[in-house]
Amino acid sequence: MNAIAKLKNASYKLTRPRRIILNFLTKQRTPKTISEIYAGTKRQIDQASVYRTVELLQSLGIIYDEYLLDDHRYYLAESPHHHIVCRHCHKIECLPCHVEFTPPKDFTVIAHSLSLTGLCTSCS
């Protein structure tokens, strides 16, 4: 099911802000913060609505969030994978990665997030 189908399926409208943010995020190669989304959509959308839209899209599993180790919350439209961020210039790269764990007995695991930090060649 694609993004628009998921929205309709949950009986949400496809509004202008939702269309613009969805379109913006699907074009990005790396995860983006709220303020990058706000700036990247040329401030066509009020920031309160950016927060509300991103929250909704995330709750429907259309976009995903991630904390990278520079202490900011990022959003991405692709299915969640892993990233490394440069401590100095904040450059972000995708990272092929394998995580193994024995699910804890008294928890149902819903999601996991892995991020790495380091220095990229031009900063080190």
Next chain:
Amino acid sequence: MNAIAKLKNASYKLTRPRRIILNFLTKQRTPKTISEIYAGTKRQIDQASVYRTVELLQSLGIIYDEYLLDDHRYYLAESPHHHIVCRHCHKIECLPCHVEFTPPKDFTVIAHSLSLTGLCTSCS
């Protein structure tokens, strides 16, 4: 090198707020947020100083920070490991876990962080 040696070594003083926060964090079994540290030290320390102290201790590698998937920043005194947090009641548990990745060619990997979220038995 223990916490106090690390402080002295970097020529920082062992002040009352630093001692209290260090003592508080080393007693905790699970990571704590700024406001939990503030409350847990019985507000003996101004909140600006809590922020400053935690930032300093972290920069010296005496404590560590972690974002759990309930969107809050946590601090812990033990060497960093992994946690799962309940989406509903925010209960936290430690998680034995193994992470494997091929270090990216153009990055020096400094640290990694893995966190999981789910529902604990009493919430599901």
Next chain:
DNA sequence: TGCCAATTGCAAAATACTTGCAATTATAAA
């Protein structure tokens, strides 16, 4: 096309975090 609930933009509020500065304190030298 027109209706109506959902959604938006705006402004204000709440929360989270940072900073400048005078008063205080930990350390080391006397």
Next chain:
DNA sequence: TTTATAATTGCAAGTATTTTGCAATTGGCA
């Protein structure tokens, strides 16, 4: 042990980030 001094603190104000109430607008359906 006392004193000098630079580091550190608490306070209060400032900035940044996120949330909320509400009137105006809009998307989807009849």
